[in-house]
Amino acid sequence: MTEVIIKRGASGLPSVPRSGTPGTYPYEAIKVAKLLRAEGLTVSFEDEKLDREYVTHDAAEFWLPILAFGAGITSNVLSGVLVELIKNYLPSRSGSDQQPDVEQPLLHLEVIRGDERLVLDGSVQDVLTAAEQLRNGGAGEPEELLVRERFRQCEAEAEGARRASHPDQQAKDDLHRLRAELREIMDRSEGNDPELFERAHGLLDEVGGIIRRNYRESCCLEYREGAYYRECPVDLAHLRVGLSPEIRVRASECSLCGADPDDCDHIPGNEYDGQVCNSRITSGEIERVALVGRPRWQLTRFTSLEVNVEDLRQALGPAFTPGVRVSCDHCLSGCQGLMSNFQTASHS
Ligand SMILES: [Zn+2]
Ligand SMILES: [Zn+2]
Ligand SMILES: [Zn+2]
Incomplete structure (x- = not known):
């Protein structure tokens, strides 16, 4: 059996x-x-x-x-x-x-x-x-499990933030934490739990709106040394792209007996007569570096994207001079949908 x-x-x-x-x-x-x-x-x-x-x-x-x-x-x-x-x-x-x-x-x-x-x-x-x-x-x-539980805590905190009379330092701190947490819940639930993903997305948009309306300084483009960067977690959460290397294993062997690890009984990581068993990949190829919708891996998740200053100049008109505060309009105008094509992701 x-x-x-x-x-x-x-x-x-x-x-x-x-x-x-x-x-x-x-x-x-x-x-x-x-x-x-x-x-x-x-x-x-x-x-x-x-x-x-x-x-x-x-x-x-x-x-x-x-x-x-x-x-x-x-x-x-x-x-x-x-x-x-x-x-x-x-x-x-x-x-x-x-x-x-x-x-x-x-x-x-x-x-x-x-x-x-x-x-x-x-x-x-x-x-x-x-x-x-x-x-x-x-x-x-499944509802008892980790990611859903984290989302439930977010919902409870969001309820508190909705009722707060802004501006309020505690509410502001909570909203900032919610913004990061909900973005992560989107990353973790996408593909695994589409319903949770959509709920986290909806709540993140709402949180972004509350921050934008009540704490404008927390929702603007970052300016450093002549360049503007998109760093609002709500904005970035809508770009469902990341880099994901995938390697296809052609052949591998057990470090102890040399056999195909599929066939021998040695468990990788365990010690046998003082020697630790490892699986060695002896032949493999990078199948693809995929642009995937799940920037799960820290290093491939966008935390900052430079904005073309000429685009800003065109959008904001002659009054624009580099260095002035530019608000994150993503959170003001509400959700425009998720962007899976990075090319179309412009911020004006
Ligand atoms: Zn072996
Ligand atoms: Zn924003
Ligand atoms: Zn949205």
């Missing part, structure tokens, strides 16, 4: 196809299959080995395979298996105590159980906490 099926596609990466042969899997799937087998589960892939291809992405985040469990698996069992699996991705604590400030990698894991789908997305510790809560939370509703 197969207890877990590793499905085509990669958790949190809609650019990796979820259908078609050969099936595409994150390279991490090989390790995850071994870890789950070590937990005593029977694991199979949606495709036979000859019909499987692996892709790997930047190492600072882990995109785990999509795991499908039978509907009969209880929340407690599921929680236990996921907790054991996720623990393998905690940063190793060399030396004495836990260092709270160690930067944690991000982990992306989608789990299907019957017709439920759980999207676990966050730092390894956050994802671990969410998996532990499945045990206590009974049914393990």
Whole structure:
């Protein structure tokens, strides 16, 4: 009996196809299959080995395979298996105590159980906490999970900001935090949870409007050394583009026995007779540097975009001199829709 099926596609990466042969899997799937087998589960892939291809992405985040469990698996069992699996991705604590400030990698894991789908997305510790809560939370509703929970907190804070009599320092601080948090929730939910994405987008637009009307100085183009930059998080959140390198693995080997990691029993990261097992990619190619709608990776997310000064001069007329404050009109005029084509994204 197969207890877990590793499905085509990669958790949190809609650019990796979820259908078609050969099936595409994150390279991490090989390790995850071994870890789950070590937990005593029977694991199979949606495709036979000859019909499987692996892709790997930047190492600072882990995109785990999509795991499908039978509907009969209880929340407690599921929680236990996921907790054991996720623990393998905690940063190793060399030396004495836990260092709270160690930067944690991000982990992306989608789990299907019957017709439920759980999207676990966050730092390894956050994802671990969410998996532990499945045990206590009974049914393990997707709504109980991390990103949705964060959105609920945003909604509560937004309610406070709506009622505040502006200007108000506390409300201003809350609105600034909401602006950054909602942008991140959009990034994290896009593709995984379209409904949450739209709700976060709507609330972000509202927050942007409140800031623009009551705290104009917080919603304008940044000016530095003769140039203007778009840095309003509400504005930038509407540009659904980012760079995403994707590498297709052609061949790899186990560092201990030299076999294809798909075939041997060594688990990457584990120690065998004092030697740590690694998977080495011996042949791979950059499949594409995709312009994707998900600037999830910090380095590829736009935080600043220069604005053409001539465009500003034309838009604002002869009174314009470089250095004057130029408001972010995005938040004044309301939502003009999401821009997926970077070329059309002009600010006037
Ligand atoms: Zn091996
Ligand atoms: Zn703005
Ligand atoms: Zn919008």
